[in-house]
Amino acid sequence: MARIELKDLAHSYLPKPGGEDDFALKTIDLDWDDGGAYALLGASGCGKSTLLNIISGLLEPTRGQILFDGADMTHAPTTARNIAQVFQFPVVYDTMTVRDNLAFPLRNRGMQASYIKERVQQIAEMIGMDSQLSRKARGLTADEKQKISLGRGMVREDVNAILFDEPLTVIDPHMKWELRTQLKQLHREFGHTMIYVTHDQTEALTFADKVVVMHDGRVVQLGTPEELFEKPAHTFVGYFIGSPGMNLLDAKIDGSTATIGSHQVPLGAGYAALSGHTQIGIRPEFVTFTDDTNGLPVQVTQVEDVGRHRIVRVGFEGNTLCAVLPEGAPLPEGTQNITFMPDQIGVFENDWRVTPSTGGAS
């Protein structure tokens, strides 16, 4: 187990990268605490898998350093890093039995037969495959194969970290839940550093203590699920986390008031003068319909019932906003007024969150 530090890391798949656009990973500085359960969250193609492969040593970064407990591992081969990794699609050794598949990483490290036997049994029970240990792996279903891959990832006890690269993509939803819970439990029991790559926010938020959100080759925020929800550091986090994501509106910020077109919206705190492209962001959960004519006049366009609550989409001066309506609230129709909870409004300058200069909680 180890603390993993990434220093000034960047990677390009091109042999001679020119501008910043050539880099799949732009500059990354990040520390992964020993024993943490992290999720690496981001849209497809944002560099999550690249980052993971650099940590496990399958890729060598173009620039920067990787330290394990302070020791430089940047150019160390995968075998020297002692890392386990589970891939998106199941990788099993077809001609081996389930037992041999699970024992493979241990045998390659020359462990004692008695220990291997015991450990394999333990892991097999955990992934629910103990009754099929003597079976050949090739005839198994995709979920079973992926369970073996997961098992093979977890079978070594002394690994520095376990990396998961969207491991539950091929697993059916019910089993997904169960396996995720097991992973979490395993984390509590053994305290391995775990990094879990996913583009599914539910998966990220339920698995991890800390979530790293990546966007376009950069880490835009590292925080607890609450922090990501309440104080997204970047408009991408606001938009990506939450269902539906945060509403963003271009606005002029003047002290504690935001001006959107001809309308004024009070903010929960005061801001210093901002120069760049300024926006306000508000989660749909904090948008309310009101009779007060001081609110923003909107046109209701669509209502989606998603079970526990309803999502109302409204049009406002060419923008589409979402509001979450609690169960039982009357359904708005036609032209309405909405207000935002002032404390929950975030201000963004050039996509990055701005800390207020006066008042407010943050």
Next chain:
Amino acid sequence: MDKPQNNRAWFMVLPVLLLVAFSAIIPLMTVVNYAFNDTFGNNAFFWVGVEWFKETLESDRMWGALQRQLIFSFTILAIEVPLGIAVALAMPKKGVWASVCLVLFALPLLIPWNVVGTIWQVFARIDIGLLGYSLGLIGIDFNLGQNASAAWVSVIMMDVWHWTSLVVLLAYAGLQSIPDAYYQAAKIDQASRWAVFRYVELPKLKGVLLIAVLLRFMDSFMIYTEPFVVTGGGPGSATTFLSIDLVKMALGQFDLGPAAAFSIMYFLVILLVSWAFYTIMVNLDREEERSE
């Protein structure tokens, strides 16, 4: 099911039927006809039953040729398959050199059989051939015409030179189809190079290797032109394989009856052995899947 029956559709099949009849069925039936009859020309045939088959089965000459044929086929399989896999593994996976290698390996496959035979005939000659002359210099008598082992070595080396490429290309294609994730997982699991070959590459190559073995077996079992050009079946009958023997019998001695019986049995043997190969290999596959 009141579909209107339109038998005119059969006319569409007629051209193909005619073609197949003239190219395969009629010639084959002619052979069958010769195998059960004796003839003295003038289209006069006398029924002899299984006489020719009995004669062929009782001839030492046929059994000798069959034995040599089997030794030849299994020897070249034993060399070409492992060698082909080894070469495919050593080839670059991508880039310019991968294309260069592919083209170079494809070259021998494009050379006509009799040219290959001629190349090796010249190559092995003791007076002007690079191989034969050099071996002579270091005191080895490599006279194809007199030395049976020299003839065998030449014929086998020639086949290996000509056909290993086929195994290489098939194995290379098989290797290319293995997703990177398998190699990455093996690295993560700290598998040795041998373990990667044994548990990742070989299982994925099984399908193409089955095809390679089948093709090489059938082809080598029917081999005629190349050894005929190099050794003419000699010295004596040391490299007289089945088809060389068959041609000698049919065209050299004009023994059409025994030759026809011989070819029918030859055909059946190839069919049978290929079928056996295929069934065994496919069953091995299934067995593995079923074993609990």
